[in-house]
Amino acid sequence: MERALDLVVVGGGLSGLASAAFAARSGLSVLVIEKAGELGGRARTTMVHNFALNLGAHAVYRGGEAERVLSALGVHIDGGVPNASGAVALTARGAQALPVGLVSMLTTGALSFAGKIEVSRLLTSLHKIDADALAGETAAGWIDKSVHTEGARGIVRALARVSTYSGALDRLSAGAAVSQMGLAMKNNVTYVHGGWQTLVSSVLEIVQKAGAQLVTGDGVSSVRRAANGVVVTLADGRSFEANAAIIAGTPRTAASIASESRYLAQAADRAEPVKVATLDVALSTLPRPGCRFALGTERPLYYSVHSAAARLAPEGGAVVHVMAYEADTAGRIEAELEGVLDTLQPGWRDRVVHRRFLPSMTAANALVSAAEGGFAGRSQVTVADMPGVFVAGDWVGPKGMLLDAALASAESAAGAAKVYIEQKRVPAPRRDVSRSESAGAFAL
Ligand SMILES: Cc1cc2nc3c(=O)[nH]c(=O)nc-3n(C[C@H](O)[C@H](O)[C@H](O)COP(=O)(O)OP(=O)(O)OC[C@H]3O[C@@H](n4cnc5c(N)ncnc54)[C@H](O)[C@@H]3O)c2cc1C
Known part of the structure; x- marks a missing residue:
């Protein structure tokens, strides 16, 4: 002993x-x-040829507990805040503007007029919702009850997934989804310099x-x-x-x-572990530098150029994380994630410095x-x-x-x-x- x-x-x-x-x-x-x-x-974080790759997309929720606790320890989070302008919704009808701000809300083809009103109303009233009262309801049930047009449901489901990392909206607590969406929508997140x-x-x-x-x-x-x-x-x-x-x-x-x-x-x-499949890519240059962020509406997909907000890549290079909010149990998701890059960054395959596919990562243990x-x-x-x-x-x-x-x-x-x-x-x-x-x- x-x-x-x-x-x-x-x-x-x-x-x-x-x-x-x-x-x-x-x-x-x-x-x-x-x-x-x-x-x-x-x-x-894995360092490859001066690219810093986190194990999948990692962002710190601004104004959340992690920030508070790290600050209590004297740790400052040094990073950048992603810019949502130009964000894309990957819908069954192709890529559309993701309606998260006023301009994208007005211009998007992802929603009907009624859908735009529904999503705007919901996003602006999130902070007024009593999340505790929804603790025992499922996120999927709450979305179906609160939002009536199918396009709008798809957008709200995508926002719930990106805020919580959970694809299982039919089991996720609506209270947790509402408070986490409120946090993410209000304050945004930080991508950490250096990973x-x-x-x-x-x-x-x-x-x-x-x-x-x-x-x-x-x-x-x-x-x-x-x-x-x-x-x-x-x-x-x-x-x-x-x-x-x-x-x-x-x-x-x-x-x-x-x-x-x-x-x-x-x-x-x-x-119940919350699993994701992630494709982490280091590119020598980005074919379309303006295309920085996208979410799937029908499919649980995420895409973000993390190096656009944080120092993660050498001059001119880019670190992109593409993710599915489910594990790749059937071996089909890797091709789907590559397909997201084909749509948003055509020609990316010729610029790969490093790529890594992780089919089943535990984003949260419960x-x-x-x-x-x-x-x-x-x-x-x-x-x-x-x-x-x-x-x-x-x-x-x-x-x-x-x-x-x-x-x-x-x-x-x-x-x-x-x-x-x-x-x-x-x-x-x-x-x-x-x-x-x-x-x-x-x-x-
Ligand atoms: C793909 C992905 C994306 C994520 N994105 C985000 C995000 O955007 N925002 C966010 O807030 N969080 C995110 N997370 C979650 C975040 O990474 C974790 O919550 C965080 O890192 C804290 O982890 P932890 O220390 O609790 O657990 P872990 O990092 O899992 O650490 C547990 C440690 O215990 C060790 N261990 C296990 N068994 C033993 C043993 N018997 N003896 C000794 N050691 C042992 C393991 O080796 C491990 O090092 C993400 C996670 C993943 C996988």
């Missing part, structure tokens, strides 16, 4: 690193264990400055309760004793390594589902049946989606672990004063 620590954090993605940063900064001794050879998890790896590096620097230890290239195989806290065992057989542990991996990881917990087993059973009552149904940071064990990630806590949820839960988990550890260190004063005094038991 290796030395005793205050806290072991399992997982070195952004939620594990942020938990460790908060905990170490508050004075706890912390060890982070990451099974991969490098830190960052899904926030890693999300820069966020990983900034948080890692804080972790290291605060004195936390790091182990990479070795996964945790179990977290068990012990008389004095928890025992964390690695795949290579090493064990660490700690007062508490935060598990910042998937719900399945949490359930399998903390196998005493029924709470985590149930959380893993309930969690859909915010109507059946679970929306955000309120997500797992809590405190594992009720394993005192001293906490969880963090995009499947945990009542706040936000994706990185917003991951970082909000990381901050809460670190806070809850700190309180737990302090309570253990300083035993509560005895109530039975008369008996203790008479026995002469106090020696303060």
Whole structure:
């Protein structure tokens, strides 16, 4: 058994690193264990010939929890805000203007006059909708109820998908969709200069400055309760004793390594991963520089030139992410995503510096589902049946989606672990004063 620590954090993605940063900064001794050879998890960025490729399209929601938590850690998000002008709706009748602003609303051929009125009304009234009251309804049901022309439904479905990353609108909570669409439409997003790896590096620097230890290239195989806290065992057989542990991996990881917990087993059973297929492309030049953003209305498709807003490519080059809000289980989506590029950037194939297709990426570990009552149904940071064990990630806590949820839960988990550890260190004063005094038991 290796030395005793205050806290072991399992997982070195952004939620594990942020938990460790908060905990170490508050004075706890912390060890982070990451099974991969490098830190960052899904926030890693691949550098190829000076192009920075995130693992699929990554954007930070402006005004969301991630921004707030990173700022609390002293991390500034350096990036650019994409410009929606000239955005395209990929409809069954071809490419049309995506009606998100006044000009595109007036000019688009994607909507009838009645459809334009419906979409305008909905988008301008999103902030007035009581999202909590819609928590148990599905996004698909709410859209069908609120929007009556089919073209307008297609646009609102596309906006719900791009805001939440969820293709399963028939199971997604309408409350979550409304609040996330409200956030994205009001404030837009930031594409990060240099890719999300820069966020990983900034948080890692804080972790290291605060004195936390790091182990990479070795996964945790179990977290068990012990008389004095928890025992964390690695795949290579090493064990660490700690007062508490935060598990910042998937719900399945949490359930399998903390196998005493029924709470985590149930959380893993309930969690429906939100999957996407993504084609990430580095191009020497862009055939049509003005064509920066598109969404599918009938098909769950996304296209965006991230290098138009963030520094991700060398001079003249471009980084484009094309995505489907579903996994490529039938092996047909790669061709469909290439087809999107053929439509929007004809001639792109001759300018490819690098391309990568990822058929099944987990954008979020748990859909915010109507059946679970929306955000309120997500797992809590405190594992009720394993005192001293906490969880963090995009499947945990009542706040936000994706990185917003991951970082909000990381901050809460670190806070809850700190309180737990302090309570253990300083035993509560005895109530039975008369008996203790008479026995002469106090020696303060
Ligand atoms: C294609 C794609 C697009 C996305 N786009 C956006 C976006 O636009 N906006 C947004 O907010 N979010 C987005 N996300 C989500 C975002 O990437 C994550 O929410 C965020 O990176 C936080 O992740 P995490 O640290 O909770 O989990 P992860 O990054 O998955 O980290 C978990 C870590 O735990 C490690 N681990 C697992 N098991 C063990 C073990 N047994 N022992 C030790 N270590 C272990 C893993 O190796 C991993 O490094 C996207 C995700 C994907 C895949």
